[in-house]
Amino acid sequence: MGIRDRLSRLLAEAPADADAIEHAEIWWTWGRVQETAGAVIDAFETAGLPVEARVGVVLENRPEHVAVVAAVIASGRCVVMLSPLQPAARLAADIARCAPPVVVAGVEVLARDGVLGAVTAAGLALELDTDGAVRIAGGAAPVDAPTNPGIAVEMLTSGTTGPPKRVHLSVEQLDQALASGGQTPKSDRLLTRSAALVAAPLVHIGGLWRSLACLATGRRMILMPKFVLEPWLRVVERHQLRAVSLVPAALRTVLDADVPKDRLASLQVVTSGTAPCPAELADGFFRRYDIPVLMTYGATEFAGAVAGWTLAQHQKWWDEKAGSAGRAFAGVELRVTGEDGAELPVGSTGQLEVRTAQTAQGAQVWVRTSDLARIDADGFVWIEGRADDAIIRGGFKVQPELVQRVLEAHASVREAAVAGLPHARLGEVPVAAIEVEPGRIRPGVAELIALCRNQLMPYEVPAHIVVLDELPRTPSSKVSRVELLDIVRAQLANTA
Incomplete structure (x- = not known):
């Protein structure tokens, strides 16, 4: 079952009294998520917004925003990511540039100077309360709203130069990325009692992927606005989490704070992505807490990770391969090429290329990244810098x-x-x-x-x-x- 069908089933069949998303230690039930999602879809239908149309979402780390994303994807439409981190003028310019026929945003965001005007100049503004209520804030959807067939998310990323661009992620790419990362249901059960923490920004691929992984597997989601050490520790303790994801900066924060080992006693594994993790940092965390740090490598263009460590690989290879980003996931091929595009010998440093169904180009095309890397004889990839100035x-x-x-x-x-x-x-x-x-x-x-x-x-x-x-x-x-x-x-x- 793909993510679009999975979300449709959750919004139609999940028990209304089942816990769905915890935020600020308060649970949103599936009934509440379904109510918000239903109101969003009703607003689309009333506005005459066709299936496969683009919907801008100024996406914050809040339960009602997860409900909006679920509603857009489940209804066959396309999420156009808009970052709430942008200053008002930049957000307004971003909205004007991508011109989605409908934009959903929180009350505070729409109140910023110039934002509502930018939305209504091109289409309909839907205001989203923190309680999940949806209201028309102004404007109207164009009669012939443009569509983006087959695309689930226009994901915000950064180009090598100029303003941020959007990578178009198809439903098939999301499905493949979730499958490669092992985020598919283990049975026909719609929901499980296990829980997963999402502290990365939903507007970036790491946060979006983790939230979709929760939905795809039926896990309860603990949603934080961002990583802050003490609240994060309380979540780990309260839910006795067995696995979490931490970027290198957060790993170092835990180490620098000398967090007592017993506060992390439930954890069995930590994954780390979004930035290269120094070998000494991952190893220091492992030696201090006896918790393996499994690095991953991916990009927005790949809808998530394409390489990483498994627990079994860590047990076998860590002492020898510490610092590697891991091996290619199932269905992914990696190679290193020179400036002329020719593949380099094993162990040589060059530009990393990826071939996988997770790319927009498909499983038959090699895609060149902006990362410099080498791949050793055992298939482990080592990220050694960037070919651009990011x-x-x-x-x-x-x-x-x-x-x-x-x-x-x-x-x-x-x-x-x-x-x-x-x-x-x-x-x-x-x-x-x-x-x-x-x-x-x-x-x-x-x-x-x-x-x-x-x-x-x-x-x-x-x-x-x-x-x-x-x-x-x-x-x-x-x-x-x-x-x-x-x-x-x-x-x-x-x-x-």
Whole structure:
């Protein structure tokens, strides 16, 4: 049974009094989820929105938003992801750019400057209360709303340059990704009493995949707005969870806090994805808590993970292969190629390519990633960097060019440069330097940070900005990111 049929059956047959989603220690029953989903589908039908039409969802980590996603996919329509993390002007521009005929969003989001107007300029705005009630907030769906046949989700991701793009994930891709990850029902039972924690943003592939995995397997979902150590520990203890997923930054947070071993006693395994996990971090967690950390590798374009560790592999190979991202999952092939596209010998470093039904191109086409990797003789893949300039901050991808453009919009900034500074907990953080326009007033760092906060997502805002008369340059006149980082480190050392 695929995810679309599975969601349809849950919305029609799940017992109304069964627990579905816990949020802030309060349970939403399946009856409550079904009521919200039904109201959303009724609103689509009343608006004349055809099957396979696109529906924008400003997706927050809340139960009513899970119900909306379930309703859209189950009804045969397509979820267009819109991030609530964006500043108002950027969110409004994103809505205007992708122009879905209907947008569903929370009350607070629609109240932001310019957002409701951007929605109603193209279509219908549906307001979603925290209690799950759905109301028309303005506008109307166009008579001939465009459709996106076969696509379940237009997933928000970051391109190598420019504004975020959307990857179109088909129903078949989601089904294959869930199957590859072992997230299919073990029996004909619709629901189970087991529970799984979702703390990653639903608007990103990690959070969406985990929430769909809960629904696909009938597990109860414990939904957190984000990872915060103490609330996360209480969830693990209260539900006696056996498995959780932690990004490298969260793993380090647990270790740095020296969490007592007994608070994690129920855990048997931790999975880690979204960013490369340093070998010493995964091994340190394993040695401290005797809990294996199973790394995974994937991307939005693949609807989830395509490689990873199993518990059996960890028991056999960990001492020898610590630091690897694991082996290709069933139905997935991996290879490493050179600049000319030719496959490289075993153990050579090159650009990683993937062939799987989880890609939009299908199971017969090799898809080149932006990651540099090597694959050893036993089939374990090692991620060794990126072929682009993306900065991975705690699992979130930051494009330097986007941050650079925001800084260069300031009248006193002649040129800006952005680089990734190694960070013990987050992996990397973006830092920036600006060159002052001759004859202009020298801008303050606080002023530049405020500009970034107004136009960027929180994780894209530079952790540090230095103001210079001239940016450091290579002999070819390009900005030297190596020297830029040296300048930032020196300034940090002077202010420590």
